[in-house]
Amino acid sequence: MTPQKILLIILDGASDRPVDGATPLQSAKKSNLDALAKNGICGIMDTISPGVPPGSATAHLAIFGYDPYKYYTGRGPFEAAGVGLEVRKGDVAFRCNFATARDGKIVDRRAGRIRDTKELEKAVNEGVDLGIEFQFRAGTAHRGALLLRAPGLSSDVTPTDPNKEGVPAGRTKATSKKGEKTARIMNDFTAQVAKVLDKHPINKKRASEGKSPANILLLRGAGVVPHIPPFEEKYGLRSAAVAAAGLIIGIARICRMNFIPTEGATGGLDSNLDNKIKNASDALDKYDFVMLNIKGADEAGHDGDFKAKTEFIGKIDDALGRLPRREDILTVVTADHSTPVSVKNHSGDPVPLIISGNGVRVDGVEKYDEINCARGGLNRLRGMDLMPILMDLLGKGKKFGE
Ligand code: ZN
């Protein structure tokens, strides 16, 4: 039978460079991923374009078939959607940090890694009046997002987050005439928030306990919310996303995928992979396209921890072994970018890719890693090529010409 549905598994940052002759993927125990490679067609993929280190957001957009150069307008809108704010085209959104200021200087950019900030969120939303519509939403730990809604807003502003400690903070400047209104509102917001937070009982208590008070909100990643055509409209596929990282959830939401929360999913090395894989697999009953993002390997890559990365890939593989076999789906495994442990950041190296399912031209590749997949039948693709190939395998390709 022709496959009807797609399970797209994105092993965030799993791709790497060799250390002492082997990459974490080459070193990991991964019989299930290798079996998928053996029964599928493989290749390598430049999610943006050759040599360009992708961010997670731009890479995911490209893999979903949205040109990131057109639709990625900054991190703010995606973070805002990720924490559950209802973003609309033209809104300006920011990432926020609760931080600690003393005598006008930032002394702790994470406010002592404060945990529960819901009460502070409420105080900000109730106590600040900007004369325009706005919403602040706290995220995990010290993080959050801010959304401004008014005519004439722009992202032509500098961040109020100095990205280091021991320096003054809290004022933004417009970088063009267009940004002046937004800069005024941001400075007003910052000043009012400082007053609200300063007198808040939570902060009084924190100060008396010798903890850093969360007495300022820093803004960065300004972006104008783009209009992104909904995934279902673009492909005619009902779609869902299983993910834990706020940014990835935000991308899924902005593309109007249905977000399915998972108990125990953390986005880290301690995430409950069984629950995530079960959720994704169950979602295939209801949806035609399910994206599963597993984040941990990226974290280990940023930490430069080869062993943790290799072991985590082994854990993913083990959990994938419990994925039920289905005749009606295409299973796709890839990464959004490489996060080499030797680089501790994203690199421009292409990522390995498998498409497995009925109808694919199985090639001779028997292992899922950066080196073996480079010999596969898909050769070398760009991220934007993936969805057309998958649509064609579903029998839904659009014929060009007669
Ligand atoms: Zn990523």
Ligand code: ZN
């Ligand atoms: Zn990363």
